[in-house]
Amino acid sequence: MNPDPTTAATVASVAPVSAVVSETVAAPYIQGLADDALVYAQRLGEWISRAPQIEEDMALANVGLDLLGQARVLLTRVGELDGTGRTEDDLAYFRDEREFRNVHLVEQERAGFGFEMARLLTFASYQCELYAALRRSSDPVLAGVAEKALKEVTYHRDHATQWVLRLGDGTEESHRRMQEGLEAVAPYVAELFDDDETARAAAEAGVGVLPSTLRDAALGHVTAVVEEATLTEPGAPRWRSRGGRAGIHSRPMGYLLAEMQHIARSHPGASW
């Protein structure tokens, strides 16, 4: 199975860097999307052996694996575009907290299963609209990832949808805990749809899409599911998260990075 390392064989990578996209516009935008996927993949992996049933261990691990795959291609692209030549591993393991551009929703600690399904429903609904729009990105790699990943995140959204329906329209106890999950997620929802300078520049260049334009469709799906599940849409939260895309994170982020990065940092250059 192992290729002979002494041969002249080469393994080429993905598409060439387009001249249209500049390092100041495309790279930081794609980094935000990559970090969302990477950090949520890490959180979902924590469910393995902790989910209510073994099939759900597999499901959440598989959702995380899809997101990790998306993050790997996107991070590789960031390293190509930003001129630093960093690899996906450099970017995942050797950046500090302030250099991560993910939203707060994905970095929050693993809580109850109701919280996770509310988070997954929200995030997957957002990603469905995001990737559907990004299939038309002027960046060929981002467009390729979007086309591929849209099928995956549609499946994630469907999975979360089924659980929210089952729990919301289930027993009194499951209904209560699913409702609590929705309430706990609510303060982190608005940040997904914030337009910042990075997103505006990327949208203008045809690389990205304005997050605010995704809001109605994404939350429309969430609302439909919540109603069907006999749950109540949470009212306007008393506070809301912000700052993730600028590198300002909440308390759980540092702990997450410590766990995710410590082996790579303890043994720099190690491979297996």
Place this chain on the structure above:
Amino acid sequence: MTEAAPVVKSAVAQAISDIPDPEVPVVTIEDLGILRHLEVDESNRRVSVTITPTYSGCPAMEAIEHRVVHEAVRHGYTCSVETRLSPAWTTDWMSERGRVRLREFGIAPPERGAGARGSGPVALSLQVRQVACPQCGSTDTEELARFGSTACKALRRCRACREPFDQFKAI
């Protein structure tokens, strides 16, 4: 680029086409539609291969890439492997032979038409599709888990013969 690799093949092309999928070894990468393009440049002893992942995070891709290079080198060629994401892989690219082999192995092949279905609205129901049991052929089957032993499979059970089985998810 939905056409299969050339029909008349040199030894190296045949060897690469016949590489088994690391996770479902009864089918080849050609059967699965992972192998998108294969070109042999005899004068320069060089092979160019394009592969596409089934899922973004498919852990088998690196193993497949290494195996392609290995087969090329074994036959005395240098090799370049390009991983292409677009157009996105769909189970509609799976060959008829691949479907038969999956069924014989006990894995229900994916339904056709997944590529055309696209990303339309998701039905708010728990059971939508009819899948035949690969053991007894009954369509009286139920889904046990939407995510199975690998990213590309779901787990089902036959109500007629009571056997559980993997189903290749249609995407």
